[in-house]
Amino acid sequence: MNYAWNWGVLVQSPYLEWLGQGIAMTLAVSIAAWIIALGLGTLIGIVHSGASGMVRFATGSYINLFRNVPLLLQMFLWFFVVPELLPKAAGTWLKRDLPHPEVVTAIVALGLFTASRVAVQVAAGIASVPRGQSMAARASGFSTVQAYRLVLLPQAFRIVVPPLTSEFLTIFKNSSIALTIGVYELTAQTQKIQSFTYQGFEAFTAATVVYMTIALMVTTLMAIIERKTSIPGPTARG
Amino acid sequence: MRISAAGNPFPCNPRDSVNDMVEMIRIEGLSKSYGDVPVLRDCSLEVARGEVVVICGPSGSGKSTFVKCINGIELVQAGRIAIDGEDLPSKPAAAARIRARVGMVFQHFELYPHLTVLENICLAQIHVLKRSRDEAQEKARGLLRRVGLADKEAAYPSQLSGGQQQRIAIVRALAMDPVAMLFDEPTSALDPEMIGEVLAVMLELAREGMTMVVVTHEMGFAKAAADRVVFMDQGEIVEVAETARFFAEPASERARLFLSRILAH
Amino acid sequence: MSGFDVSVILGALPFLAKGLGLSLGLTAIAMIGGLALGLVIAIVRLSRFRVLATLAALYVNGFRAVPLILVIFWFYFLVPLLLGRPVGALYSVLIAFVMFEGAYYSEIIRAGLKSVRPGQWQAAQASGMSYLQAIRLVVLPQALRKMAPLMVTQGVVLFQDTSLVYVVSLHDFMTSASIVANTQNRIVELYVFAALVYFALCTAGSTLAQRLSSDRQRAH
Numbered sequence: 001m002n003y004a005w006n007w008g009v010l011v012q013s014p015y016l017e018w019l020g021q022g023i024a025m026t027l028a029v030s031i032a033a034w035i036i037a038l039g040l041g042t043l044i045g046i047v048h049s050g051a052s053g054m055v056r057f058a059t060g061s062y063i064n065l066f067r068n069v070p071l072l073l074q075m076f077l078w079f080f081v082v083p084e085l086l087p088k089a090a091g092t093w094l095k096r097d098l099p100h101p102e103v104v105t106a107i108v109a110l111g112l113f114t115a116s117r118v119a120v121q122v123a124a125g126i127a128s129v130p131r132g133q134s135m136a137a138r139a140s141g142f143s144t145v146q147a148y149r150l151v152l153l154p155q156a157f158r159i160v161v162p163p164l165t166s167e168f169l170t171i172f173k174n175s176s177i178a179l180t181i182g183v184y185e186l187t188a189q190t191q192k193i194q195s196f197t198y199q200g201f202e203a204f205t206a207a208t209v210v211y212m213t214i215a216l217m218v219t220t221l222m223a224i225i226e227r228k229t230s231i232p233g234p235t236a237r238g
Numbered sequence: 239m240r241i242s243a244a245g246n247p248f249p250c251n252p253r254d255s256v257n258d259m260v261e262m263i264r265i266e267g268l269s270k271s272y273g274d275v276p277v278l279r280d281c282s283l284e285v286a287r288g289e290v291v292v293i294c295g296p297s298g299s300g301k302s303t304f305v306k307c308i309n310g311i312e313l314v315q316a317g318r319i320a321i322d323g324e325d326l327p328s329k330p331a332a333a334a335r336i337r338a339r340v341g342m343v344f345q346h347f348e349l350y351p352h353l354t355v356l357e358n359i360c361l362a363q364i365h366v367l368k369r370s371r372d373e374a375q376e377k378a379r380g381l382l383r384r385v386g387l388a389d390k391e392a393a394y395p396s397q398l399s400g401g402q403q404q405r406i407a408i409v410r411a412l413a414m415d416p417v418a419m420l421f422d423e424p425t426s427a428l429d430p431e432m433i434g435e436v437l438a439v440m441l442e443l444a445r446e447g448m449t450m451v452v453v454t455h456e457m458g459f460a461k462a463a464a465d466r467v468v469f470m471d472q473g474e475i476v477e478v479a480e481t482a483r484f485f486a487e488p489a490s491e492r493a494r495l496f497l498s499r500i501l502a503h
Numbered sequence: 504m505s506g507f508d509v510s511v512i513l514g515a516l517p518f519l520a521k522g523l524g525l526s527l528g529l530t531a532i533a534m535i536g537g538l539a540l541g542l543v544i545a546i547v548r549l550s551r552f553r554v555l556a557t558l559a560a561l562y563v564n565g566f567r568a569v570p571l572i573l574v575i576f577w578f579y580f581l582v583p584l585l586l587g588r589p590v591g592a593l594y595s596v597l598i599a600f601v602m603f604e605g606a607y608y609s610e611i612i613r614a615g616l617k618s619v620r621p622g623q624w625q626a627a628q629a630s631g632m633s634y635l636q637a638i639r640l641v642v643l644p645q646a647l648r649k650m651a652p653l654m655v656t657q658g659v660v661l662f663q664d665t666s667l668v669y670v671v672s673l674h675d676f677m678t679s680a681s682i683v684a685n686t687q688n689r690i691v692e693l694y695v696f697a698a699l700v701y702f703a704l705c706t707a708g709s710t711l712a713q714r715l716s717s718d719r720q721r722a723h
Binding site (some may be wrong): 002064065071074080081173174176187190208215 | 564565567568569570571572573576577580581584587659663664666667669670677681684690691694695697698701702705706709
Binding site (some may be wrong): 336344351352 | 622623626627628630634641648
């Protein structure tokens with residue numbers, strides 16, 4: 001392999017700053033999108049598991065629509081297509097006056113996309129609580145809301161923590177797709193370093209290490225939450 | 239305990255006194271632990287050719303682990319096992335050849351759910367013993383006839399009762415022409431009305447002269463078929479005795495207590 | 504905006520179809536290669552060879568921690584350098600996808616193998632089968648039935664992920680749509696059409712996965 005390694009690039013100005021800005025942007029986009037995804041996804045998941053008829057059709061449609069179109073295309077749709085379809089004034093505002101439109105769009109697109117995945121996990125978690133629990137809750141006189149709040153959701157939460165951990169990890173990775181609409185997150189910054197210095201592998205290595213560190217930290221944190229909230233007994237260990 | 243071989247549907251020689259002298263299984267100083275928890279402590283046992291040994295003891299006494307160590311599907315930390323004069327290698331891969339010569343019957347049958355009864359019985363014959371398909375099927379059908387399940391060869395395990403599944407599991411092991419058979423609580427996952435049909439097959443095997451090591455709570459089977467009884471408790475072999483003596487006057491206090499509890503039911 | 508112009512899409516259909524062909528071909532090769540690699544990795548991870556199993560775990564966790572776009576960049580620049588000559592984006596991307604999918608498929612396969620009751624391993628072992636025989640004859644056939652829906656679901660995700668080759672300008676369906684959108688200045692039409700095509704194909708895949716999964720539940 002014929003490549004002149006120069007790790008010094010990573011600590012030179014402005015490349016070090018670029019990396020730092022990239023990390024900050026990746027964290028900001030991911031965490032903001034996660035707040036949307038967790039809130040909206042949990043809501044849709046709960047409604048979907050309890051509803052029937054039109055409401056269930058609506059939640060199901062949301063889930064299917066957002067899961068069956070590539071995230072990259074969803075970003076393009078929000079960024080290029082939606083402003084064209086809105087009334088002229090709103091479209092112009094989105095294009096001209098919204099500060100950092102690419103960042104806001106990326107957060108919204110990533111948040112709505114991930115919400116559909118969170119909804120699926122929450123609905124599956126509720127469904128996996130044994131039927132007897134719902135009957136027992138009703139038998140002891142709880143209302144539907146009480147049954148969910150006091151009996152079903154606390155159990156579903158514990159079931160849902162591991163898959164949600166993996167969704168949380170995925171959102172950091174998926175935030176890289178925001179580079180296609182011009183968000184300078186971590187991957188975009190490393191690509192920029194590659195094209196300025198031709199020392200791409202150093203930059204890619206740095207990004208890889210950062211992503212792995214994020215993954216390790218999230219996994220560790222979630223393992224602690226899982227352990228703290230697990231129900232004692234042989235079945236809780238899974 | 240000797241039972242006349244008259245009327246035995248298995249055309250084999252009954253045990254004779256010469257065979258009693260020949261050693262089939264030798265276990266020396268077997269020890270095993272899961273982490274810090276010892277499950278087997280210095281267990282030794284010899285089983286003669288044609289002998290039937292029943293292992294009993296309270297739950298958690300290590301008897302199930304012990305029988306699984308005999309053919310090496312549970313690894314041991316210390317000790318030596320020899321089958322038919324051949325040492326069981328500590329490397330699992332090398333042990334496969336010897337394992338093929340020892341039949342094993344499990345508590346939960348462990349028939350392969352994706353295969354028919356006939357395919358279940360033929361699989362290891364074809365892939366381990368390298369028998370031809372015809373040869374394997376002929377062997378399988380002969381054995382199925384003997385246990386009265388010839389009409390079930392095309393069925394899948396899930397379509398059969400527990401008792402039928404366990405009889406087929408026994409046939410699957412016998413099809414390998416084993417020199418000895420190990421049973422790990424073969425009737426404890428069965429509904430009570432099905433226990434009899436499985437014990438009947440095992441009793442016939444014992445009369446035929448098969449070397450058998452049987453972990454079971456069925457004391458009736460032990461009285462009828464076992465030459466010796468091994469009593470285990472807390473990972474140790476506490477007592478080994480001739481069947482009649484074990485039931486009449488167990489030597490250890492722990493065995494006495496165990497018997498009084500189990501026979502009281 | 505000035506009406507939805509379908510004629511632009513019709514005119515560009517041959518070009519778009521070629522792009523879709525690349526997307527589907529990339530999906531197929533990455534799926535087959537990823538499954539084969541994933542099977543090997545899963546078997547190694549479950550084997551007794553501690554060192555190899557640890558290496559396989561590092562491989563899987565490494566690839567799963569990193570975005571696919573970054574993996575595509577890595578291989579886009581790395582493959583020509585390793586081979587000492589330019590090979591074109593397509594080959595670099597193919598290798599990237601196979602190695603990336605291998606990590607994900609290995610997790611599906613490993614979970615499938617582990618879901619088979621330990622007694623089945625023991626029964627296979629007890630009859631004298633080797634580790635590989637036990638996997639091939641007893642464990643894998645049972646695991647495959649459980650894994651089939653997840654494999655199809657992963658295939659749908661993979662098909663969507665092929666759109667990311669946009670970043671190295673390979674003309675897949677997504678990139679082709681984007682090229683037409685920009686050259687004809689018909690952004691709304693092209694992106695909406697692309698979304699409809701992706702939605703239809705992915706829904707078909709998701710439906711297949713659901714059917715496989717409910718078939719399996721009915722069979723038990």
